[in-house]
Amino acid sequence: MNKYFLVGKNLVSEIFTYRLNFVMWRVRMILSLLTIYFLWSALIPEGRELFGYTNSSILTYIILVHLTYSFVVASRSYAVGEDIIQGNLSNFLLKPFNYFTYLFSKDVGDKFMNISLTVIELSILFVILKPPIFIQTDLLLLLLTALSILSGIGIMFFIYVLLGSIGFWSQEVWAPRFIFFTIILNFFTGFLFPLDILPKPIFDFIQFLPFSYLLYFPVKIYLGQMAIDQILMGTSISLFWVVVFHLLLKKVWTKGLQIYGAYGR
Amino acid sequence: MIIKVDHLTKYYKIHQKEPGFMGSLRSLVNRKYYDARAVEDVSFTIDEGELVGFIGPNGAGKTTTLKCLSGLLYPTSGNVEVLGFNPFERKHDFLKKISLVMGQKNQLWWDLPAMDSFLLNKEIYEVSDSSYKKTIGELIDLLDVKDIVNVQVRKLSLGQRMKCELIAALIHEPKVLFLDEPTIGLDVVMQQNLRDFVKEYNKKFDATIILTSHYMRDVEQLCKRIIMIDHGKVLYDGNLSEIVKKYATHKELRIVFQKPIEKRELARLGKITEMNGTRVVISVERTKSNHVAAEILKKYDIEDFNIEEAGIEEIIRDVFSNKNK
Amino acid sequence: MFSQTRINNLMRLLRIFLLHFQYLLSHPSRSFVFIYTYTFLSLLYLAFIRGVFLQNGGDLGGWTLSSVSSYYFLIIVAPALLMTHPEHPVLRDDIENGELSGRLLKPFSYYWQRFFHELPYRLFQGLIATIIFIVLSVLFNNYIEFRLSVLQVMLIVIMLPLAYMLSFTFKMILAITGLWTTDIRGARELVEILIIIFAGFIVPVNLLPGILENLAYFLPFAYMIYFPVVAVQGQLSVNALMSVISVQILWLSILYLLFRKVWKKGLMRFTDLGH
Numbered sequence: 129m130n131k132y133f134l135v136g137k138n139l140v141s142e143i144f145t146y147r148l149n150f151v152m153w154r155v156r157m158i159l160s161l162l163t164i165y166f167l168w169s170a171l172i173p174e175g176r177e178l179f180g181y182t183n184s185s186i187l188t189y190i191i192l193v194h195l196t197y198s199f200v201v202a203s204r205s206y207a208v209g210e211d212i213i214q215g216n217l218s219n220f221l222l223k224p225f226n227y228f229t230y231l232f233s234k235d236v237g238d239k240f241m242n243i244s245l246t247v248i249e250l251s252i253l254f255v256i257l258k259p260p261i262f263i264q265t266d267l268l269l270l271l272l273t274a275l276s277i278l279s280g281i282g283i284m285f286f287i288y289v290l291l292g293s294i295g296f297w298s299q300e301v302w303a304p305r306f307i308f309f310t311i312i313l314n315f316f317t318g319f320l321f322p323l324d325i326l327p328k329p330i331f332d333f334i335q336f337l338p339f340s341y342l343l344y345f346p347v348k349i350y351l352g353q354m355a356i357d358q359i360l361m362g363t364s365i366s367l368f369w370v371v372v373f374h375l376l377l378k379k380v381w382t383k384g385l386q387i388y389g390a391y392g393r
Numbered sequence: 394m395i396i397k398v399d400h401l402t403k404y405y406k407i408h409q410k411e412p413g414f415m416g417s418l419r420s421l422v423n424r425k426y427y428d429a430r431a432v433e434d435v436s437f438t439i440d441e442g443e444l445v446g447f448i449g450p451n452g453a454g455k456t457t458t459l460k461c462l463s464g465l466l467y468p469t470s471g472n473v474e475v476l477g478f479n480p481f482e483r484k485h486d487f488l489k490k491i492s493l494v495m496g497q498k499n500q501l502w503w504d505l506p507a508m509d510s511f512l513l514n515k516e517i518y519e520v521s522d523s524s525y526k527k528t529i530g531e532l533i534d535l536l537d538v539k540d541i542v543n544v545q546v547r548k549l550s551l552g553q554r555m556k557c558e559l560i561a562a563l564i565h566e567p568k569v570l571f572l573d574e575p576t577i578g579l580d581v582v583m584q585q586n587l588r589d590f591v592k593e594y595n596k597k598f599d600a601t602i603i604l605t606s607h608y609m610r611d612v613e614q615l616c617k618r619i620i621m622i623d624h625g626k627v628l629y630d631g632n633l634s635e636i637v638k639k640y641a642t643h644k645e646l647r648i649v650f651q652k653p654i655e656k657r658e659l660a661r662l663g664k665i666t667e668m669n670g671t672r673v674v675i676s677v678e679r680t681k682s683n684h685v686a687a688e689i690l691k692k693y694d695i696e697d698f699n700i701e702e703a704g705i706e707e708i709i710r711d712v713f714s715n716k717n718k
Numbered sequence: 719m720f721s722q723t724r725i726n727n728l729m730r731l732l733r734i735f736l737l738h739f740q741y742l743l744s745h746p747s748r749s750f751v752f753i754y755t756y757t758f759l760s761l762l763y764l765a766f767i768r769g770v771f772l773q774n775g776g777d778l779g780g781w782t783l784s785s786v787s788s789y790y791f792l793i794i795v796a797p798a799l800l801m802t803h804p805e806h807p808v809l810r811d812d813i814e815n816g817e818l819s820g821r822l823l824k825p826f827s828y829y830w831q832r833f834f835h836e837l838p839y840r841l842f843q844g845l846i847a848t849i850i851f852i853v854l855s856v857l858f859n860n861y862i863e864f865r866l867s868v869l870q871v872m873l874i875v876i877m878l879p880l881a882y883m884l885s886f887t888f889k890m891i892l893a894i895t896g897l898w899t900t901d902i903r904g905a906r907e908l909v910e911i912l913i914i915i916f917a918g919f920i921v922p923v924n925l926l927p928g929i930l931e932n933l934a935y936f937l938p939f940a941y942m943i944y945f946p947v948v949a950v951q952g953q954l955s956v957n958a959l960m961s962v963i964s965v966q967i968l969w970l971s972i973l974y975l976l977f978r979k980v981w982k983k984g985l986m987r988f989t990d991l992g993h
Contacts, residue, residue: 151904152904152905152907152908153903153904153907153908154904155904155908156904156907156908156910156911159908159911159912159915160911163911163915163930166927166929166930167920167921167926167927169927170925170926170927171770178770178773179769179773300747300748300751303748303751306751306752306755307751307755310755310759311755311758311759311762314759315762321766325769405990406990460819463823464822464823465819465822465823465989466989466990467986467989467990481989483822483823485825485826486825488823488824488825489825491823492823493819493820493823495819499817499820500817500820500821502741502744504741504744504745505740505741505744509737509740509741512733512737513734513737513738516730516733516734516737517734517824517825517826518824518825519730519825545744
């Protein structure tokens with residue numbers, strides 16, 4: 129297990145090596161939060177209500193989503209695609225460890241960094257903006273939140289690696305990743321807005337997709353805004369996706385490794 | 394004298410980072426650098442039409458020197474003058490007269506036939522239609538690539554691609570051609586093709602060619618004059634034949650006997666470097682070589698017999714290791 | 719002015735342009751992915767804004783449902799035509815794959831080499847996006863009324879290439895920073911988000927909350943996308959157009975000088991460390 133810990137540690141070292149780049153990346157995260165925060169503030173000023181949300185409830189949602197983002201979405205596991213295309217995968221295949229466990233350890237390193245920094249940044253923002261904070265006290269709900277976050281982490285990891293796996297078949301790995309980050313992440317995960325503001329038929333449809341379980345679902349459980357039967361259904365669908373992706377990944381990689389040419393530039 | 398290098402020195406600043414996590418944190422606050430000495434006080438001149446070889450082990454400073462000559466690197470100190478220009482200023486008039494070909498780096502468009510990249514260079518270097526037609530005709534002929542210039546570069550083999558890269562680099566008939574490790578990664582046949590081409594090009598276009606290599610065969614076949622570089626310093630600058638004469642202490646006798654001879658017997662005559670059934674290679678001191686040769690011819694039945702200079706490779710290797718002692 | 723050498727030079731540049739266009743045509747699918755994604759994205763934003771408008775009574779900040787729909791349709795065309803991305807080939811091909819050396823030794827300015835590489839993509843994608851725009855306008859029965867005076871049209875014709883060069887120069891500066899550190903993911907993502915907000919991709923700039931709106935008029939991004947779009951929609955008077963153009967010229971001068979400085983520094987670094 130030691131070697132995986134080292135991997136996570138090395139990742140953190142790597143990140144510190146690119147200092148300026150690192151700072152800008154954090155600024156970007158903060159900017160993204162502030163912008164969405166301000167846009168919603170402008171849309172729903174104090175005393176108004178829109179789509180069933182008030183100023184304080186939407187702000188609470190946005191902040192919690194950003195915090196959850198650093199747990200679930202922040203990762204560089206999609207870089208698998210580059211490893212495949214540039215032939216670096218060969219190095220990993222030849223080492224005496226499991227490539228996926230390696231990827232996941234890297235992920236954990238990344239997330240750990242992200243969470244620590246997000247907590248620091250959010251604390252500073254709390255002091256400046258003084259948004260409404262909500263502390264959940266119901267232990268069962270907290271447990272269910274934790275469970276849904278873990279499930280979300282799993283789904284995200286598989287999605288990233290599957291997106292990267294396209295590298296076995298095509299040079300244009302960037303295309304699906306691009307589509308994922310510009311459209312799906314923004315609109316289908318609950319990142320820009322809480323999914324329940326969508327018209328019911330669309331909302332019902334989205335609940336069967338894996339994406340809402342990355343951000344919207346955990347946050348809603350935590351806020352206590354989900355009925356127990358909804359939580360149960362959501363959890364089942366979420367776990368279902370984890371299993372489906374796991375099986376899919378296995379299949380895709382078996383096939384992919386067969387045609388992997390170990391080329392490099 | 395179209396190339397003048399005067400006390401050229403080039404140091405690189407390398408960031409030194411302590412390994413490990415604490416090292417990373419420390420490098421966030423305090424960055425340490427050290428000087429890597431790539432080239433130290435190198436001086437030489439080259440005349441028009443010469444074909445000069447830079448040889449030396451990896452990291453000797455050959456590529457760095459070439460990059461200084463072409464204008465890609467800024468000398469730490471010293472003067473470089475090529476065709477009357479200061480290369481580092483990279484004036485367009487200068488650039489139109491030179492070409493640098495580095496083994497692995499490509500400039501051809503990947504998804505288009507090489508011909509399209511040739512046309513682009515024609516426009517960029519402002520080559521007239523008539524010159525272009527003539528030059529491209531000759532180059533395609535010399536390199537025998539008529540069938541592949543209209544095929545997507547992506548679909549070509551490494552050897553074919555290299556030939557096309559070479560043509561792209563020569564569209565503008567540069568007066569000075571820098572070749573950095575041109576045969577690296579090529580198979581034996583391609584390597585020979587390339588050497589033949591360089592020789593032809595030098596003759597036909599009267600271009601001054603400087604090539605770096607760590608393959609002796611390249612230099613052996615192409616360059617009369619060589620400059621030996623190691624650890625950034627010039628060890629030797631002169632004709633290849635001179636260095637052989639000066640440093641070669643042994644000759645090689647390559648013999649094919651009619652019957653296998655016992656090793657012990659032959660070992661009296663000299664050092665046996667190779668033995669394969671009836672084929673034997675014996676290394677003998679220069680002064681004794683004729684005597685030993687005569688003895689062998691008298692005593693044994695011979696199928697084939699050759700006296701050769703000790704491999705230049707060996708000679709050079711000896712020179713390098715001696716100078717480093 | 720029309721000397722033979724000038725004409726020859728122009729013809730040469732034209733041929734260089736056409737060769738680069740050929741290169742683009744060898745892999746057209748990439749362009750399509752971009753356009754379709756932006757189309758979808760814009761329509762999603764529009765759907766969302768539409769919801770807001772309807773809840774608000776069909777009017778907001780000077781925009782009607784019809785004009786804001788045209789805005790989002792035009793926001794598909796504007797980036798296709800005006801938002802340049804030279805940073806991708808610069809970082810991937812020149813810096814990471816080492817093609818920079820070869821390019822430096824060509825008797826042709828690096829800035830313009832990259833310009834000719836990028837231009838065909840913009841024209842090609844701009845054309846496709848315009849077709850999509852027309853299709854969407856017809857489908858949704860939502861047309862722009864072109865009530866522009868000749869003077870306005872002329873000023874817009876000046877504004878568009880300025881917006882293009884603004885975007886190109888800015889992105890080139892961003893790309894060149896790759897000479898200092900190969901991983902500029904942070905900088906790129908930061909710029910991406912700044913552009914998304916301040917160029918008017920999420921909402922028209924004048925609908926941004928107070929601080930953000932003022933910042934948008936100060937930063938160069940609105941002058942790359944937002945102002946060309948609203949200008950075409952006829953929302954800018956001749957005076958306003960002239961103000962926008964002056965700010966564009968101002969920003970372009972600043973950015974170009976900055977580029978030269980950064981490029982010089984970057985080259986010193988490149989030639990110091992070698993590659």
